[in-house]
Amino acid sequence: MNTAVMEKPAKVAKNGVDVPTLLATIGAVKDMPAAAKFQFRARGEWVSGTHSRATVNGFFGAGEEQGRAQDFVIEGDHPAVVCGADRAPTPVEYLLSALAACLTAGVGNIASVRQIDLTSVETTVEGDIDMQGILGLNDEVRNGYEGIRATVKIKGDAPVEQLEKVVRQSIARSAVFDMLTNGTVVDVTIDA
Amino acid sequence: MNTAVMEKPAKVAKNGVDVPTLLATIGAVKDMPAAAKFQFRARGEWVSGTHSRATVNGFFGAGEEQGRAQDFVIEGDHPAVVCGADRAPTPVEYLLSALAACLTAGVGNIASVRQIDLTSVETTVEGDIDMQGILGLNDEVRNGYEGIRATVKIKGDAPVEQLEKVVRQSIARSAVFDMLTNGTVVDVTIDA
Numbered sequence: 001m002n003t004a005v006m007e008k009p010a011k012v013a014k015n016g017v018d019v020p021t022l023l024a025t026i027g028a029v030k031d032m033p034a035a036a037k038f039q040f041r042a043r044g045e046w047v048s049g050t051h052s053r054a055t056v057n058g059f060f061g062a063g064e065e066q067g068r069a070q071d072f073v074i075e076g077d078h079p080a081v082v083c084g085a086d087r088a089p090t091p092v093e094y095l096l097s098a099l100a101a102c103l104t105a106g107v108g109n110i111a112s113v114r115q116i117d118l119t120s121v122e123t124t125v126e127g128d129i130d131m132q133g134i135l136g137l138n139d140e141v142r143n144g145y146e147g148i149r150a151t152v153k154i155k156g157d158a159p160v161e162q163l164e165k166v167v168r169q170s171i172a173r174s175a176v177f178d179m180l181t182n183g184t185v186v187d188v189t190i191d192a
Numbered sequence: 193m194n195t196a197v198m199e200k201p202a203k204v205a206k207n208g209v210d211v212p213t214l215l216a217t218i219g220a221v222k223d224m225p226a227a228a229k230f231q232f233r234a235r236g237e238w239v240s241g242t243h244s245r246a247t248v249n250g251f252f253g254a255g256e257e258q259g260r261a262q263d264f265v266i267e268g269d270h271p272a273v274v275c276g277a278d279r280a281p282t283p284v285e286y287l288l289s290a291l292a293a294c295l296t297a298g299v300g301n302i303a304s305v306r307q308i309d310l311t312s313v314e315t316t317v318e319g320d321i322d323m324q325g326i327l328g329l330n331d332e333v334r335n336g337y338e339g340i341r342a343t344v345k346i347k348g349d350a351p352v353e354q355l356e357k358v359v360r361q362s363i364a365r366s367a368v369f370d371m372l373t374n375g376t377v378v379d380v381t382i383d384a
Binding site: 015016017018021022025026029030033036037038039040041042043044045046048049050051052054056059061062066068072074075076077078079081082083084085086088089090091092093094095096097098099100101102103104105107108109112118120121122123124125126127128129130131132133134135136137138141142143144145146147148149150151152153154155160161163164167168171173174175176177178179180181182183184185186187188189190191192 | 214240258271286314340
């Protein structure tokens with residue numbers, strides 16, 4: 001009897017994910033939980049009207065300060081119909097895009113670890129908001145979305161049930177889904 | 193007695209905000225609450241690994257479909273230290289930026305309606321996240337931020353107390369602050 005047949009095949013890179021390194025990273029964090037402590041940051045500045053510009057770069061993670069080769073710039077504005085200059089997406093559109101990006105990244109990683117070749121992943125997200133809240137016209141109307149609906153369309157070389165499980169696992173491990181559905185503490189300091 | 197002295201001075205445009213039009217818009221929505229119903233959308237597609245690209249354009253609002261002259265493109269990725277390609281901000285950095293943009297846009301509008309000239313608004317936001325949650329290593333650790341801290345630094349031609357009140361009102365009417373602190377319903381449909 002050949003012992004080789006008893007071993008699971010080594011997992012290989014898939015879908016642009018370096019699976020062996022990802023699994024090694026997860027193993028390293030398991031052995032040293034302090035490495036899992038991350039802090040992300042954004043620095044925003046007002047430009048004009050409702051137009052602002054945020055810069056994202058350094059963060060803390062894996063035990064030390066991390067930098068990127070260049071800043072990421074994220075501009076926000078309000079649309080013209082609510083008197084903005086419409087120079088950039090609204091903050092609430094960034095929220096929908098963050099959810100799409102988080103679920104999609106999770107699908108990319110999870111499918112790859114499960115050695116499924118992905119063909120495509122399309123995530124559409126929409127949110128309904130009643131501006132009476134923001135505009136201060138009705139105290140019974142909340143400021144944020146009354147509800148968000150997302151559809152994740154996934155195609156790949158695995159049975160439908162396995163593809164569905166990949167998406168379910170991505171939802172179960174999504175940072176943005178967690179914060180949107182469960183909320184999180186936000187402390188604001190005002191420096192005037 | 194001259195009746196003119198009894199009238200409040202007409203509010204004028206400030207800080208790039210067309211205040212008369214903004215107030216007229218709020219008045220119009222007050223008279224027709226159905227105009228306050230908005231729906232925003234994002235369409236995301238997987239690119240490779242944890243890299244995705246979302247497109248934002250049309251939305252429903254003010255009683256009809258609204259479009260922009262061009263799409264806004266929002267790319268997301270994971271950083272290299274967690275095996276991403278680091279081609280774009282992480283989804284959780286978009287969340288921080290959305291909060292900064294939302295608070296800043298609110299400050300822009302509210303200060304202008306109050307006829308305060310703004311000099312600068314700087315909003316820094318940071319969030320602490322323990323990756324043991326996302327990585328599935330510890331069920332007692334949540335996926336999202338354990339907490340978010342923001343600092344809004346505001347300068348303008350008004351007493352400190354008035355500037356502080358502008359920021360407090362912006363927080364009280366922020367869609368993103370509301371959703372992050374109170375949560376919102378998210379329904380996900382899987383199409384495999």
